[in-house]
Amino acid sequence: MRLRTLPLSLAGVACGGVLGYGHGCGPLWDGSPMRGGWTLAFLFLTTACLQILTNLSNEMGDYRSGVDTADRQGPHYSLANGRLTERQMWRAINAMVVLCCLFGFAMVLCSFGSLLHSWEPSLLIVLGAMAVWAATHYTLGAKPYGYRGLGDIAVFIFFGLVSVLGAYYVLTHRFDLPLLWPAIGMGLLSVGVLNVNNVRDMESDAGIRRTIPLRVGETPAKVYQFLLVIVGFACFVLTCKITWLMVIPAPLFGLHLYRVRACHGRDLDSALPMLVITTALTAILYTVANYGL
Numbered sequence: 180m181r182l183r184t185l186p187l188s189l190a191g192v193a194c195g196g197v198l199g200y201g202h203g204c205g206p207l208w209d210g211s212p213m214r215g216g217w218t219l220a221f222l223f224l225t226t227a228c229l230q231i232l233t234n235l236s237n238e239m240g241d242y243r244s245g246v247d248t249a250d251r252q253g254p255h256y257s258l259a260n261g262r263l264t265e266r267q268m269w270r271a272i273n274a275m276v277v278l279c280c281l282f283g284f285a286m287v288l289c290s291f292g293s294l295l296h297s298w299e300p301s302l303l304i305v306l307g308a309m310a311v312w313a314a315t316h317y318t319l320g321a322k323p324y325g326y327r328g329l330g331d332i333a334v335f336i337f338f339g340l341v342s343v344l345g346a347y348y349v350l351t352h353r354f355d356l357p358l359l360w361p362a363i364g365m366g367l368l369s370v371g372v373l374n375v376n377n378v379r380d381m382e383s384d385a386g387i388r389r390t391i392p393l394r395v396g397e398t399p400a401k402v403y404q405f406l407l408v409i410v411g412f413a414c415f416v417l418t419c420k421i422t423w424l425m426v427i428p429a430p431l432f433g434l435h436l437y438r439v440r441a442c443h444g445r446d447l448d449s450a451l452p453m454l455v456i457t458t459a460l461t462a463i464l465y466t467v468a469n470y471g472l
Contacts, residue, residue, distance in 0.1 A: 180231045180233070180234055181231075181256075183232040183452055183455065184230055184234060184455065185230055185231075185404060186455055186456060186458075186459040187229065187338070187372060187455045187459060188226055188227070188230035188338065188342075189223060189226055189230075189253070189459070190217045190338065190339055190458060190459040190462035190463070191342030191343050191346070191365045191369070191462065192222055192223065192342050192396040192460060193466065194323070194327050194342075194361055194365065194463075195221070195342065195343035195344060195346030195348075195350075195358065195361075195362070196219050196222050196223075196346035196349070196403075197219070197344065197348050197466050197470065198347060198358070198469060199346065199347040199348075199349070199351040200215050200219055201352050201357070202351055204346075207393065211379060214289060215350060217289045218289040218290045218350060219331060221283075221285045221286035222286050222346055222349055222350075224282040224285055224286075225282040225307075226342075227277060228275055228278045228279045229279055229310055229311070229314050230314075232272065232275035232276060232279055232314045232315065233314040233315075233317065235268060235271050235275060236272055236286025236315045236316075236317065236318065236319050237318045237325075237446070238256045238257070238258055238268065238320060239258065239265070239268050239269070239272065239318075240317065240319040240320075240323055240325075241318055242258040242259055243265075243267075243319075244318065244387055245387060247397075258336060264471055272315070273449075275322040276311060276315070278420070279308075279310075279311055279314075280311070283304070283313060284304075286349060287300045287303050287304060287307075287349075290303075290349050290352075298408055299352070299407065300358060303345075303349070305429070306341065306345065310337060310341070313333055317330060317333070320453055324386070325390075326387065326388045327389055328376075328388075328389045328390055328393075330373055331370045331391055332364070334369050334370050334372075334373050335370050336366070337366065338365060338366055338369035338370075338410035339362050339363060339364075339365045339366015339367065339369060339370075340362050340366060342362070342365060342366075343358060343361055343362035343365050344359070344362050350367055357418060358419040360414045360417065361414060361415055361418065361462070363408075363414050364411045364412065364413070364415045365411070365458070365462060366411075367407045367411030368408065368411040368412070368461070369409055369458070370407055371404055371407040371408050371411065371458075372451060372454050372455060372458070374392065374403060374404050374407060375439060375447055375450050376449055376451060377390040377393075377403060378392045378397060378400050378404070378439075379392060379444060379445065379447040379448055379451075381393055391403065394421070397443075401439055404439050405439075408432055408435065408454070412425075412428075412429070412432055412456075412461065415461050415462075415465050418469075420468045420469050421467075424462055424464045424465075424467070424468050425461070425464065425465075427460070428457050428461045431457040431460070432454075432455075432457055435450055435454045435457060438453070
């Protein structure tokens with residue numbers, strides 16, 4: 180399930196959802212904090228299941244395409260090691276799709292009181308269906324978009340814009356323009372996680388995927404990484420109500436960029452969890468600083 184990816188996926192919805200909870204309930208909540216709490220809980224469950232669905236689908240796609248081999252620079256997983264069969268993995272994928280749908284419907288129902296109340300629940304259900312499709316088609320399907328260099332765009336949209344703004348909307352039933360900045364920051368930092376992963380796997384991906392690092396080369400991809408991290412972090416710093424809190428994750432981002440510059444291949448794997456944890460920490464500190472404001 181690659182549980183180390185969960186802090187990143189939950190950070191964006193935690194930022195948008197908790198800020199939404201602190202900024203007041205939606206018009207259908209009747210001021211009930213309990214209803215808001217259940218909406219927030221189902222939001223987290225839906226997000227976690229979507230991330231796990233993405234991880235399982237990616238493993239299946241990489242295994243079937245031949246990316247997961249003995250030469251892989253990153254971790255080796257259950258299909259490649261023979262600990263799971265394809266049939267077992269498909270069962271797990273289908274089970275996660277069902278859980279995503281159940282928790283997603285429950286989230287919308289708690290937020291709006293009905294699945295047919297207006298156009299808004301229908302729009303969220305369509306958005307959820309798009310998220311399930313994106314989770315399962317990154318490396319699966321006839322033309323997986325992750326193999327054509329489109330993963331960066333999808334990650335920016337779903338881990339950034341949809342994650343923060345969508346979570347805030349579910350809790351408040353409105354959009355607040357200032358939330359666009361942490362949404363962009365979250366998206367850019369999440370793309371940074373994907374980019375480091377792709378730089379690490381350039382050798383094993385060659386001839387199968389067409390990721391950004393394979394298109395531009397390792398050095399330009401690392402320059403791209405510096406821009407993603409610096410601009411993404413700046414989006415949080417410039418709109419944080421208690422600016423000095425952003426001093427805490429700054430050295431960790433610096434250490435991450437140092438490792439990206441100094442390391443190659445398998446050694447880059449250590450830079451991944453550092454960026455995931457630092458991004459999650461930044462989102463949490465930003466939420467604390469802006470809660471109720």
